Amino acid sequence: MLQKFKYKLLVFGLAIAALSSACKSTSVSSKKTKGVVLQSQNFKHYVDYFNTMEDENLKFAIPNDSSWTWMEKNIPLFECPQQNFEEIYYYRWWTARKHIKKTPLGYGITEFLVDRSYADKYNLIACAVGHHINEFRWVHDPKYIEQDVKIWYRGNEGKPMNKLYKFSSWTADALYNRYLVNKDEKFLLDLYPDMVTDYAVWEKDRQRKDGLFWQHDVKDGMEESLSGGRKVQNARPTINSYMFGNAMAIAKMASMKGDKEVEATFKAKADVLKQLIETKLWNKKSEFFETFTEKDTLAQVREAIGFIPWYFNLPEQNKGFEKAWEQIKDEKGFSAPFGLTTAERRSPRFRTHGTGTCEWDGAIWPFASSQTLTALANVLNNYNQSFVAKTDYFKQMELYVQSQYYRGRPYIGEYLDETTGYWLMGDKERSRYYNHSTFNDLMITGLVGLRPRADEKIEVNPLIPQEKWDWFCLDNVLYHGNIITILWDKTGEKYHKGKGFRIYKNGKEIAASERLEKLVGE
Known part of the structure; x- marks a missing residue:
């Protein structure tokens, strides 16, 4: 009886929190539904289609x-x-919205639209x-993802969901990165004990x-891989990088909490993992991070998971690790006609596991593509190296875009x-609208280059080569409680704001350059 009473209190508490979040978010977004430069109605035709x-x-x-x-x-x-x-x-954005689902505990976000037997x-x-x-x-509106996370960690009578640990995760890292966008310290620290x-x-x-x-x-989430198996206990670059990031x-x-003992403990954990990944998972011969087997x-095979350490800026600079990125070219x-494969194409076992059982033996998975492209953006922003450039990022983003069509749609x-x-x-109902990757985060933080940070500087480093586009605009971005607008107008004739690259905060210009290059607005 006591457990049921506690559970009812939890449900009531989550409902109140959801209502509070909804009220708070409405007060922010209802005033700021139009961009400074772009008009939302000009894009409605996409949704109609x-x-x-x-x-x-x-x-x-x-x-x-x-x-x-x-x-x-x-949306921006x-x-x-x-x-x-x-x-x-x-x-x-249209497909992501499909996965928002009402539950008795608030909103959840699904991976498949159809029910899966192994789901929670x-x-x-x-x-x-x-x-x-x-x-x-x-x-x-923050309530969708906030309620989803709280369901995962507290939706089982105040405890984590039963199948939370069925898959590896980088949730703590993602939550901190979300904080860098909205600066909601209260929500982040509320989840701190759970993390x-x-x-x-x-x-x-x-x-x-x-x-x-x-x-x-x-x-x-990467079954039938070349380096492992469904029951093989390998030390993979995935989970080890995730745990470093977490x-x-x-x-x-x-x-942020002022808990210096815990801070020191987890910094030490991260340092140990960094050293282990750089020494045990790095293959000096292949110059790549590889799976360390249970033996x-x-x-002895390169897989896309070897790029994941850079998703968390883990590898030390100037030790030769960045040479691994030559493999994407x-x-x-x-490098394949429709994007980045999940295993190296030179492997004699490439694409040997058949089709239809979720093979990660070489075919292109958006899950992996979005991880690799996030990592590549980090390399181009945070590392001094000569192995990859903006042109490589744009090429792979373009292939990622081109791959997201099926029978002309x-x-x-x-x-x-x-x-x-x-x-x-593609012809199976389960696959349609698969919510298993990012794309718009890559467009915002990678291609356009808004790099979230904890201070009040606004850093934008576009990974669009100077000669590719004469103009573009990202508008209505809610960042640190302000509306950010980022635009490039080579001639000044598209947006009539002058020639060049510009950043606006709440409609006021805060940084500008004649070239498409990194800008930091104070």
Whole structure:
């Protein structure tokens, strides 16, 4: 009886929190639904078209007939001369909205629209929570992702959901990165104890004696890989990089909290993992981070997961690690006609596991593409190196855009053939609108280059080569409580704000340059 009473109190508390969040977010977004430069109505035609593409057999919190109203209130606006970039940008917001689901505890965000037998309550799956947080941090109304996270960590009578630990995660890192966008310290620190507990669970269940973490490839969400197996306990670059990122994030939360002992403890955990990853997972011969097998040998195959350490800025500079990135330009490596493969193409085992059982033996997965592109943006922003450049980032973003079509229409699914672009599960209902990757976060933080940070400087470093586009604009970005506008106008004739690259805060220009280059606004 006592447990049931506590649970009812929890449900009531979450409902009150949801109402409070809704009221707070409405007061922010209702005043700021129009961009400083762009007019939202100019992009409604995309949504009108998307709504005609399907019969909408599945409807959840925000059905198609409400999708534009929701998008107009919640998303940054984007415009560029390359129509497919623009179309997929709005398509990915349109599809993300489909996954918002009302539950008795508030809003949840699903991975599949159709029910899956291995999902938790409310059809929630933990595999892509980090992606969901990073994508939804740009949505003006905070309640969707906040309630989703609280369901995961407190939705089981105040405890974590039963299947939270079914998949590896980088939730603490994603939550801290979300804080860098909205500066909501109260929400972040409310989750701080949950993140400390979360880390301890992974240490208990998955840490080896040498300090590395092991994981089955299927519980990384990457089954049928070349380096592992569904039951093989390997120390993979995925979970070890995630735990490094989580430790660093928890240390920063502890610092904000004033808890110096916990801060020092988690910094030390991160330092140990960094050293282990750089020494045990780095293959000097292949010059790549590889899986360290349960037999304590390197897997001797390059996989896209070897780029994940840079997702968290883990590898030390000037030690030669960045040379690994040459592999994204090599057709024997990861470079393919429709994007970046999940295993190196030179491997004799490349694409040998068949099709239809979620193989990560080489085909292109948006999950991995978005991780690799996030990591690549970090390399281009935070590392001094000569192996990759803006042109490489733009090329891969362009291929990522081009891959998100199926039979002539926008589409996002599970995985695709690297040479034909054919979606391998494209005709299955489960694959449609698969919410298992980021795209708009890459557009904002990578391509346009708004780099979230804890101080009040606004840093923008576009990864668009100077000669590619004569103009573009990202508008209505809610950042640190302000509306940010970023635009490039080579001739000054598109937006009539003058020639060059400009940043505006609440309509006031705060930085400008004649060239498309890094800007920092005070």
